[in-house]
Amino acid sequence: MNVRQSIYLLLISGLLLMASAMPALGQVSFGLRLTSGAQISYFQAWNHHSVGTYTRMGLGAFMRVPLKEKVVLQPELNYLTYPSASLESHTISLPILLTFRISSDIEIEAGPSLLRDFRFGNSSDVNPYLNVGANTGINFWFSKHWSGNVRFTYELIRRTIDDYLPADYEDPLLKTEGPEPGYRDMLLTTSVRYTFR
Helix, strand or coil: CCHHHHHHHHHHHHHHHHHHCHHHHHHCEEEEEEEEEEEEEEEEECCEEEEEEEEEEEEEEEEEEECCCCEEEEEEEEEEECCCCCCCCEEEEEEEEEEEECCCCEEEEEEEEEEEEECCCCCCCCEEEEEEEEEEEEEEECCCCEEEEEEEEEEEECCEHHHHCCCCCCCHHHHCCCCCCEEEEEEEEEEEEEEEC
């Protein structure tokens, strides 16, 4: 399955989940989130591996659509940036999560997301492709409106070094044996959330 097919499958799955939730739209709630956390960037190329960690902060909005008594569909729109480096890349993510209430105050969440990196005021994008990620997390409810969230996001599909090179580029190094070079970003974030009910 290539990247385009994966994206289409993710979008179709999201639309089907939304359609199944239509009877519950009268109970839909909306919320805002303030996020901070760490981005862990992993690079692998033949005999070279490197890991970098960066602080990220951001804002987001989400919608909660009840599907069953303890199950909620939660699509989100989130923006993450580096707080001290305005020239670095920024990320927009669109997670589509299912949350399961395991007690009166605790929910677990899981689901896919689309991620897009970009830079302000720069015609050359950092990453012009949509990346596909997987999310897992947990919500802690402090009151009817306020909650906290801890989430781990792992990019499943991201472009590799080949996407940076011209089609006719030849280099003996690129013909060595070993895994194809590639990047994977992981995000470990915490959020404070307010839900309008």
